[in-house]
Amino acid sequence: MNKRFALVAGIIALSMIIPATQVFAAGQGEREVSQQLVVGLSLPTQREERWVRDRETMIAEAEAAGIDLRVAVADADMAQQASQVENLLAQGIQVLILAPHDAQAAASLVEEAAADGVPVISYDRLILSQDVDVYLSFDNERVGELQGEFITNLVPSGNYIVMSGAPTDNNAALFKRGAMKYIQPLADAGDINIVTERAVDNWLPENALNIVENALTASNNQIDAILAPNDGTAGGAIQALSAQGMAGQVPITGQDAELSAVRRIVEGTQSMTIFKDTRELGKAAIEAAIILAQGGNVETNNVVEGVPSLLLTPHIITEDNIDLLIDSGYLTRAQIFN
Structure with a gap:
């Protein structure tokens, strides 16, 4: 009970x-x-x-x-x-x-x-x-903190794409606020260069795809990390990276522990997600x-x-603790690895 x-x-x-x-x-x-x-x-x-x-x-x-x-x-x-x-x-x-x-x-x-x-x-x-x-x-500001802490620990300097969720969703502001607690100080210090900082209308993957495509073009593909607010937008970003032969080379965040995202983590094209x-x-x-x-x-x-x-x-999920999803019954091993 x-x-x-x-x-x-x-x-x-x-x-x-x-x-x-x-x-x-x-x-x-x-x-x-x-x-x-x-x-x-x-x-x-x-x-x-x-x-x-x-x-x-x-x-x-x-x-x-x-x-x-x-x-x-x-x-x-x-x-x-x-x-x-x-x-x-x-x-x-x-x-x-x-x-x-x-x-x-x-x-x-x-x-x-x-x-x-x-x-x-x-x-x-x-x-x-x-x-x-x-x-x-969920503690949505904490979700953003987990994303920001993870990506800045992995990539403490370099060119960043920073995406946030739909402007109509209050959670999107909380996610970004949490993430920027880690990203903004490094940007202020000159360690991180934010190439583009955009909200993803309606959380649509195709909108994230367009944002990342434009950022890749503007930076001549010189992108070192991507803050994606959820797994759908991460999928759109990864599609843009794949078109340039860069999938798996640029660390990228996510959220929601969607099956497709967990499979991407196993494949090495997405770095993490958040299990809510x-x-x-x-x-x-x-x-x-x-x-x-x-x-x-x-x-x-x-x-x-x-x-x-x-x-x-919320809980962070990486390739090292995917069993948390399996042990909880949220996803099965067969779903993830088949």
């Missing part, structure tokens, strides 16, 4: 205050279809492996807890996410789990939910709104939804931008 949320006790208590109506469906036996806890889940994308995992975990956890989880995916479109959230609210959801495409714009959705008396869980990405009930994520166990985050979100539906307070360990927050711990 997760002591932070007391899930089992929460489910028992919930069953006492929200009775379920039992009906029969042909071939399916007895099942609960009404008076369930109804939770809305709004995700920004399914283009990246980690967001697919988040969705799958929450669906499984909700099913196990007898929760009616209604899922919407915005496909990196804030207007679409706004429409989807309004639709979820119209369906009478009791709690909203919202991972925003745009941290600023999503504040209006939180206000709409609050007006309907619906608690909001800001999931993985912080919504910049004081009406958020709780923020669940989204299974734990997804479970925490469902547990928090149960507690908020009962009018309780989710136990937290931090406050971010004035919002009570539960921040989980």
